[in-house]
Amino acid sequence: MSDLENHFGDDASLDEEDRSDILAFLVRNSAEKSTQESSVKILASIKNKDIIAITDTIFWKQSHKQIPKDVFNHNEVKSSANCKACHSDIEKGLIQDDKIKNISDFM
Numbered sequence: 001m002s003d004l005e006n007h008f009g010d011d012a013s014l015d016e017e018d019r020s021d022i023l024a025f026l027v028r029n030s031a032e033k034s035t036q037e038s039s040v041k042i043l044a045s046i047k048n049k050d051i052i053a054i055t056d057t058i059f060w061k062q063s064h065k066q067i068p069k070d071v072f073n074h075n076e077v078k079s080s081a082n083c084k085a086c087h088s089d090i091e092k093g094l095i096q097d098d099k100i101k102n103i104s105d106f107m
Ligand code: HEC
Pocket: 038, 054, 055, 063, 064, 066, 067, 071, 072, 077, 079, 080, 081, 082, 083, 084, 085, 086, 087, 095, 097, 100, 101, 103, 106
């Protein structure tokens, strides 16, 4: 949030009011403040490492290691970062087991 001009190769800069509103939201809803099972597990697996992608955490890698690589390249998935392709309630901040799509749909 402190260098949005260089955001993974994009210029994502915002006016100061929007930037500070989003920063406050992120801090308020960070894994450190969450009691969600997945937040606690992801945070614990980061330890003191400097990881900026959730898909680079040990917990994420272990949770998804059974999924064949081709599934992440499927036309409707495209990338491991496209959580919504498989976790249909993730935009509500939820990762419920009964809302995980059947990956055989992507094979
Ligand atoms: C190709 C489909 C797919 C994509 C894309 C995907 N997931 Fe998953 N995810 C799964 C499946 C399937 C499981 C269940 C694995 C199991 O139980 O063996 C899972 C499990 C999880 C779990 C563990 C849930 C639990 O109860 O232990 C978390 C957390 C999670 N995913 C988060 C994410 C996040 C965050 C993203 C995006 C960065 C993501 N996933 C992308 C399919 C996917």
